[in-house]
Amino acid sequence: MGPSIEISRLPKTTTQPYDLEGNPDDIIPEEKLPFDRFKLPPEEETAEEIRTVIAWAIDIPDARHTSIMLRWLKQHKLDEELGHLKRVRRKDGVTSLLLHPVSLTPSLPEFPQEVSMQSPYQVSVPASAALTPLSHELKNKLWPTIFAPPRKDQVDPWTRGKLRWACSAIEKLQAESSKAVAHGEFPIVAFVPPPHEISGVDFSESFTGFDTRQSTNHPLRHAVIDVIRQIAEFRANEGSSSTSLNAVEADSDDSDPIPDTSRSQNGSRYLLTGLTLFTTHEPCIMCSMALLHSRVKEVVYLRPMPSTGGCGGVACLPALKGVNHRFGILHWKNVTDQGLFSLSEDVDA
Amino acid sequence: MDSDQDKSEIHLKWMREAMNMVIGVFNFPIKNSSITQAEEAMQAGEVPVGCVFVRNAQIIARARNRTNQLRNATRHAELEAIDSILADPSLNPVVTEHPLSTTTLYVTVEPCIMCASALRQMGIQEVFYGCGNERFGGCGSVLGVNAHLDHPRHPAYKATGGYLREDAIMILRRFYITENTNAPIPKSKANRVLKTDILPSKLPQ
Numbered sequence A: 001m002g003p004s005i006e007i008s009r010l011p012k013t014t015t016q017p018y019d020l021e022g023n024p025d026d027i028i029p030e031e032k033l034p035f036d037r038f039k040l041p042p043e044e045e046t047a048e049e050i051r052t053v054i055a056w057a058i059d060i061p062d063a064r065h066t067s068i069m070l071r072w073l074k075q076h077k078l079d080e081e082l083g084h085l086k087r088v089r090r091k092d093g094v095t096s097l098l099l100h101p102v103s104l105t106p107s108l109p110e111f112p113q114e115v116s117m118q119s120p121y122q123v124s125v126p127a128s129a130a131l132t133p134l135s136h137e138l139k140n141k142l143w144p145t146i147f148a149p150p151r152k153d154q155v156d157p158w159t160r161g162k163l164r165w166a167c168s169a170i171e172k173l174q175a176e177s178s179k180a181v182a183h184g185e186f187p188i189v190a191f192v193p194p195p196h197e198i199s200g201v202d203f204s205e206s207f208t209g210f211d212t213r214q215s216t217n218h219p220l221r222h223a224v225i226d227v228i229r230q231i232a233e234f235r236a237n238e239g240s241s242s243t244s245l246n247a248v249e250a251d252s253d254d255s256d257p258i259p260d261t262s263r264s265q266n267g268s269r270y271l272l273t274g275l276t277l278f279t280t281h282e283p284c285i286m287c288s289m290a291l292l293h294s295r296v297k298e299v300v301y302l303r304p305m306p307s308t309g310g311c312g313g314v315a316c317l318p319a320l321k322g323v324n325h326r327f328g329i330l331h332w333k334n335v336t337d338q339g340l341f342s343l344s345e346d347v348d349a
Numbered sequence B: 001m002d003s004d005q006d007k008s009e010i011h012l013k014w015m016r017e018a019m020n021m022v023i024g025v026f027n028f029p030i031k032n033s034s035i036t037q038a039e040e041a042m043q044a045g046e047v048p049v050g051c052v053f054v055r056n057a058q059i060i061a062r063a064r065n066r067t068n069q070l071r072n073a074t075r076h077a078e079l080e081a082i083d084s085i086l087a088d089p090s091l092n093p094v095v096t097e098h099p100l101s102t103t104t105l106y107v108t109v110e111p112c113i114m115c116a117s118a119l120r121q122m123g124i125q126e127v128f129y130g131c132g133n134e135r136f137g138g139c140g141s142v143l144g145v146n147a148h149l150d151h152p153r154h155p156a157y158k159a160t161g162g163y164l165r166e167d168a169i170m171i172l173r174r175f176y177i178t179e180n181t182n183a184p185i186p187k188s189k190a191n192r193v194l195k196t197d198i199l200p201s202k203l204p205q
Helices: A063-075 A133-142 A160-182 A223-237 A285-293 B004-026 B037-043 B077-086 B113-121 B165-177
Strands: A035-037 A052-060 A088-091 A094-101 A121-126 A189-192 A207-210 A276-281 A298-303 A328-332 B050-055 B058-064 B103-109 B126-131 B158-160
Touching: A052 A063, A063 A088, A063 A094, A121 A133, A160 A189, A160 A207, A160 A276, A160 A298, A189 A223, A207 A223, A223 A276, A223 A285, A285 B113, B004 B050, B004 B058, B004 B103, B004 B126, B004 B165, B050 B077, B058 B077, B077 B103, B077 B113, B103 B165, B126 B165
Parallel strands: A276 A298, A298 A328, B103 B126, B126 B158
Antiparallel strands: A035 A328, A052 A094, A052 A121, A088 A094, A189 A207, A189 A276, B050 B058, B050 B103
16 A cells, blocks of 8 residues: 555544553443444254264273273373263263364274273264254254353453454554545455454464455455455465365255355364454455355454445345354444445445 | 257356366366366365356356365355456456446356355356355355345346256265365265265255
């Protein structure tokens, strides 16, 4: 982009009813947060929707050996995963023990000698705890699963530190949007900072995507597509040879098979996994689906696009039945300057 | 005027071209395939979806899915082809809001929601596809981005499935039954049997 403009000349666009000064670990009360969260309908409530992982399991012919096997499990630190599932299953007189995800332990250590065992086998088990009774019932059919309904008052609490992180991203959007307009482009900007929480996502860069439809005469050069491409190139250059974008199963028996381009098993290096995308305008349907394909964690936007948007405008893609990933949607409210980000309602942002 | 049967023959001809973009990967004998061995090697491990864009009875672009190669989950065949069309000035003599208004797409699998929206923004004339896409389909299977949704600027377009549908399904099944060596956790598929029975389409035709 061209010469930087003076930030101080920008109109004051955010009013902050909350105090950004203070302990960064304080939880900000939900009603004081400057955004609305979109509520998605409950998920994993049909057998097809249940997300699964492949894990080792073994049948224990003599139930008295269960405690020996549990000690063995602990000794080899194989009990540190799959905490959302019951470790032992008793079904039809057979006692079975859940061991470890196959992805993390391709070959198992030797079993204790005093125990006579069948061969371990692979079993498809739920990837997370059950959030609703219906989901619990379905998941229990795969493997006994913990029931953990979300507490209504504790949906993803925001700390003051996280709010500061988000406010700084919003300021970045405002500054870059003004620059884009000065260059004759649409005021649409997408920004992906390093995540606020360190959650195993190895990501220290930030990326800014621009809309270049006007200068390139290419109707699909949207800001979200631009930032996804930048992150893809960055990660490809990191040499992540193990990253695959189509480790896919199409197990549906009687339907047309589907080109699923993604699967959470691929871990944290999967494109936008664990990342929050901030954008000036609600992404269009193309961009919203591109974000779903890329496994973004959440999308924060300033301006709703009721006629073209795919995050609650004309459609809400992560709420569709059947899609294999969901992301959070936050509408940032208190951007008071109406002139900034001005965009015709019929544009796909 | 062409009869309906003649038209159907024409659509099948173009759909075979779309199919040829991915079929060589599986060592099917193909006549007149444009795929080189190098391309096949790169293509290995990609979900096999191919497409051609046709204008004035000529193919102006052909492409296939490259999400693995580019490590970018959005690089579907349709978007690859659109970029190549817009990069060629001879195919875009005048700047227009809807550069594909006289262009038809033939693609082996129903465009996903992302591509269906991209095609509408490009003003595509019409779309023909092989099999439906129950998880991501944007031309009616999951969401009707092509026509059902209103858009203030971009006209709706007609999307018709079922052309070489069984071939399209079998190509995908062959892909899914093969070890995906690009996956970090290759799953043993040794016990899998390639199913050859194909149930009737549930899609509105």
